[in-house]
Amino acid sequence: KAGVTQTPRYLIKTRGQQVTLSCSPISGHRSVSWYQQTPGQGLQFLFEYFSETQRNKGNFPGRFSGRQFSNSRSEMNVSTLELGDSALYLCASSEEGSSPLPLHFGNGTRLTVT
Amino acid sequence: ELKVEQNPLFLSMQEGKNYTIYCNYSTTSDRLYWYRQDPGKSLESLFVLLSNGAVKQEGRLMASLDTKARLSTLHITAAVHDLSATYFCAVALRADKLIFGTGTRLQVFP
Numbered sequence: 656k657a658g659v660t661q662t663p664r665y666l667i668k669t670r671g672q673q674v675t676l677s678c679s680p681i682s683g684h685r686s687v688s689w690y691q692q693t694p695g696q697g698l699q700f701l702f703e704y705f706s707e708t709q710r711n712k713g714n715f716p717g718r719f720s721g722r723q724f725s726n727s728r729s730e731m732n733v734s735t736l737e738l739g740d741s742a743l744y745l746c747a748s749s750e751e752g753s754s755p756l757p758l759h760f761g762n763g764t765r766l767t768v769t
Numbered sequence: 770e771l772k773v774e775q776n777p778l779f780l781s782m783q784e785g786k787n788y789t790i791y792c793n794y795s796t797t798s799d800r801l802y803w804y805r806q807d808p809g810k811s812l813e814s815l816f817v818l819l820s821n822g823a824v825k826q827e828g829r830l831m832a833s834l835d836t837k838a839r840l841s842t843l844h845i846t847a848a849v850h851d852l853s854a855t856y857f858c859a860v861a862l863r864a865d866k867l868i869f870g871t872g873t874r875l876q877v878f879p
Contacts, residue, residue, distance in 0.1 A: 688865045698857065698869035711866040745811060749865055757802060757814035758865055 656681055659761035661746050667767045673734040676764045680727050680748030687729040688758065689721060692743040701744075704729055705751070733766075741768045771796045773860050775870035782848050782877055790873045792841040792858035800861035801841050803832050805854045806872070812857065815843075848877045 660679040668674050680687050688703035688711075700713040704723035721731040727748075733740055743765050747758040772795040782788050792801070800819055804812040816825045818834035818841060825832050829852065831844045841858055855874045859867040 686865050688867075690867075690869075697871055698859075700866050700868065703865045711863060713866070747812075747865065755800065755817060755819050757817050758867065759814065760804075760812040762811045 659746055659748050659759050661744075661761035661764050663764060664762065665765050665767075667769065668736050669769055670736055670738060672736050673732060674736060674766060675730055675732045676744055676746075676766075678729045678731075678746030678748075678761060680729070680746075681759055684748035684750050684759075685727050686749045686751060687723055687727060688747045688749075689729070689731050690745045690747065690760075691715075692745060692763070693741075698745075701731065736768045738768050741766060771798070771860060771862050771868045773858060773868050773870040775858055775873050777873060778871060780873055780875045782845075782875070784849055784877055784879055785847050787847065788845050790843040790845075790856055790858075790875075792843070792870050794839050794841075794858075794860045794868075797836070797839075798860045798862065801834055802859040802861070802867065803841070803843055804857045804859065806857065807854050815856075845875070848875075850877050850879070853877045 662677045686705045689701040692698045702721050703711040707723045718734045723729045743763045745763045746761045749758050774793045803815040806812050816832040821836040823834045829846045834841045855872045857869050857872045859869045
């Protein structure tokens, strides 16, 4: 089985722009969650989607949004980029959410905001 | 709000030695995960611990869970250089919302 695929791998944007990141989960996985990793704040939960519905949301401003499609693929969008949004964004998938099985993480998208 | 504390933050150890990484969390949860991250890479799942007293072992790594103490440990036996990485514990708050610890950066030297 193919793993979790995130595109693009690297992205450079300017302050004020917006960006869309994509995540394709493992085939058969219906839960997709997003995490932000920075040296200062560590790994922080952004949101989780299951069957096209957002089930959980972290403590991030409304500039961060996401969605999930009927094929379980997910996108996250960040509008009005700030320098502090520079981070590694990781997507993870699991079969159902609340599963005793591990979440599988993609290789991430490294976003740099200048 | 759930807090997850890991210690130590940094661990430098000699090959062949044993050591333990600790993960304390502040509220009850039904799942605790351990992940490994190599520099510039993603997170690799090591263990999922579900119940009090759970113990899992893979190679030189052994993880345990004490839900009453809200404590998990990751024990390293006879460390080798290939174990050098950052190790994270993560506690499931609900569904797939994981709260991660700060990470322990492990360096194993000859």
